[in-house]
Amino acid sequence: MITRSELSVQTINDFGCWQEQLAGAVTSPELLLSMLQLSTKLLPPALKACQEFPLRVPHAYINRMELGNPNDPLLRQVLPIGEECEHIEGFGLDPLAEQSQNPTDGVIHKYHGRLLLIVGGSCAVNCRFCFRRHFPYQDNRLDRDSWNSAMEYIRSDTSIKEVILSGGDPLASNDRRLEKIVTELNHISHVETLRIHTRLPVVIPDRVTDDLINWFAKKRLQPVMVIHANHANEIDESVREATFRLKQAGVTLLNQAVLLKGINDSPSALIQLGDALFKAGVLPYYLHLLDPVHGAAHFDVPEAKAKSLIKEVMDSSPGYLVPKLVREIPGRPGKTWIS
Ligand code: SF4
Structure with missing residues (x-):
């Protein structure tokens, strides 16, 4: 596992007050992949899925993700992926009416x-x-x-x-x-x-x-x-x-x-x-x-x-x-x- 201290793209120590953290949440898949040292192959599907539902994730949460792990359980909750664009029967826009x-x-x-x-x-x-x-x-x-x-x-x-x-x-x-x-x-x-x-x-x-x-x-x-x-x-x-x-x-x-x-x-x-x-x-x-x-x-x-x-x-x-x-x-x- 790569340690947090090896993170070279952006050091995340001081997150600022909560309002600053809210405003400064990462919304760019490119930046998120770069911060977590993940393959750029993940970028095109992420950009496509973002068109339906944008990416948004605060630094304090990213800081708990493992670098280089595309299957990190926190990353998987926030990273847009290609499957999101598939239309599956029974899955709709207002599931709870x-x-x-x-x-x-x-x-x-x-x-x-x-x-x-x-x-x-x-x-x-x-x-x-x-x-x-x-x-x-x-x-x-x-x-x-x-x-x-x-x-x-x-x-x-x-x-x-x-x-x-x-x-x-x-x-x-x-x-x-x-x-x-x-x-x-x-x-x-x-x-x-x-x-x-x-x-x-x-x-x-x-x-x-x-x-x-x-x-x-x-x-x-x-x-x-x-x-x-x-x-x-x-x-x-x-x-x-x-x-x-x-x-x-x-x-x-x-x-x-x-x-x-x-x-x-x-x-x-x-x-x-x-x-x-x-x-x-x-x-x-x-x-x-x-x-x-x-x-x-x-x-x-x-x-x-x-x-x-x-x-x-x-x-x-x-x-x-x-x-x-x-x-x-x-x-x-x-x-x-x-x-
Ligand atoms: S589950 Fe839905 S409503 Fe709750 S924080 Fe996530 S996006 Fe927002």
Whole structure:
């Protein structure tokens, strides 16, 4: 293995503040391949696949990848490849039919008792398997126009106990905007829990600032954060520092992962992920079967294999480190548990 100190193209020691890291994410496949000392043969398919869904990956995340390894489990999650352009039957643009569960712009109401607010469309990292990789964020996000109707929708439905900030990645928005949303929700008495689904504490751990903890954890609402890591190599000391700070502030921390062929589809990878999460104070929550989105079919793991993998994890790990294996089926009032 080539060591990080041998990296000659760009030294990655000082990443800057989180906003600088977000703005400075690598978007050029040529640069990414060069930084990781990978073959230029990977470039033409990467450029082609980028036309459908651009590359985007922050330096702090690249820094955890192995130089010269095209199969690195973190690289495989972000590097566009030729298979993404193949049209595979059953894999579509809106795999969860979310665009029909959208009562007002910026709101997705799929499940009883909870709803999602689409805070924004941008992410710190573009994950190649993302089920929202074709989502029309530009037509459907919480902006100045949709804000009042979204809040009115939540106020008028007293069954909504939990609001989930989603996206895109909600933590890609600035704290002022997020605090405004949370302050408004704080005044709606039937909302009890605020959940954030985010990959930022994993890909840019510096996003967990004092300001973030202040607006998130210091309100009336019970704070829950669901991070997203798929492989143990994603969780390094910087991620642990971020999660410990959240934990100290009283935030319940959970992880959702996607079962991805060639990345975490082995018992050892899943067990190591559970162990790494636990050391970071995070419990495994969901292991999702891949949603059938166009461009991601090469990551698909058959259900039978998934069931046998989870059984092996159960045989080797304490129950609290075994995630629920689930599939999302459009129209169902919750995730479908695959037992
Ligand atoms: S961070 Fe989440 S929403 Fe953004 S691309 Fe990755 S999986 Fe999709």
